[in-house]
Amino acid sequence: MIRIVDYGMGNLRSVQKAFERVGHAAELTQDPDEIRSADRLVLPGVGAFGAAMKNLGRLELIDAVKDYAGSGKPFLGICLGMQLLLTQSEEQGVFDGLDIISGKVVKFPPPDKSGLKVPHMGWNSLRKTGECPLLAGVPDGASVYFVHSYYIDPPKDAASAYTDYAVEFCSVIGKDNIYATQFHPEKSGAVGLRILENFAAI
């Protein structure tokens, strides 16, 4: 069973419905045991890093999510759920993340320097770095839908795709069983659905 961690950060129905659309039932959960026993786990999320970690802590889900990630079963982080995988974020202070992927979450350069708006909101393209099962059948240069003000800076070997927006940032992670997208596959049309389908098949 695909399980989606429901920790009070945004509307998760669209992620759930998107999995249904590609033929996979997915259930929302706040239960540590259900998280550990999932076949596939999705950590979505919209909002601030600090608030998200606080919610995960309050619901006592941090250990469960880390245990799951260490189990070798497929894990998918989406948007804020990707950023939470990192060691640390500098969003409105310094916060510790789940530290499943080493590295930091950093802010885009101010608009006056880049001329580009923050948040990065809209369609942008992927530059694939190699073969990643999550991106199977997704062409290099495919457009996906982003909404974020911060981006992750992980080790090179964890990045499966980059996107250019003022800086070139890592937009897809694929490392062992850990997958994550900075964009919203559930809002990214056919390409997004393909990614979710790929995840369900890994």
Next chain:
Amino acid sequence: MEVIPAIDIIGGKCVRLVQGQFDQETVFSDSPADMAKEWEQQGATRLHVVDLDGARTGAPENMSVLEAIVNTVNIPVQVGGGMRSINKAKQVLDVGVERVIVGTSAALDSETAKTMFDELGERVILGVDALNGYVAVRGWQARTEERAVDFARRMAALGAKRIIFTDISRDGMLSGVNAFAVEKMVSAVDIPVIASGGVGSIADIKRLRPLKNKGLEGVILGKALYVGSVVLPEAISAARSV
């Protein structure tokens, strides 16, 4: 340039009006969510949904329909109609809507407008409705003495990040887009503009396309799609090609 199909809702159904008049309503589908899915399948990268009941009463009236649309499609959805206060706007954003449109009448109260721009940033779009170059209000039945371009400039200075410019004399008429008025608007402001109203053919899209370099980000397609005078995939490729 992005082509954005419009879905107008009255009483839970997908309708089209002519020049915003409620007595000239045609029902195109009983299920706006199915309609949304159809446009997505034809290649839409974003949808423009208008809650016409909400526009009339001043509060969102079709929340369950909006939610059904957002949860049915896998593309961003923007919504207008009834966004008279920050709380109403947030209520709509909370169901997973990408951005809300604050209407011209609401924005004429600069305090409301500023609060929305400050708090919602990129997640709110200002609707600028114009009749013969002047700002139109009250369900498009009346116009003010302010020129649409002046209003747009004033709102941009107040913090508006994006504009939907509607030429209401053309809306639902398929009479051809007023490219001249659109050009004036994109030249007047530094923020992106989405044009709406009057697109009746692929030729209209080609007429607007050169304005992309001046800040025309997209075009909303309504009636033309529903009566079939424009086919969406063709419109998308016409908007894309140079």
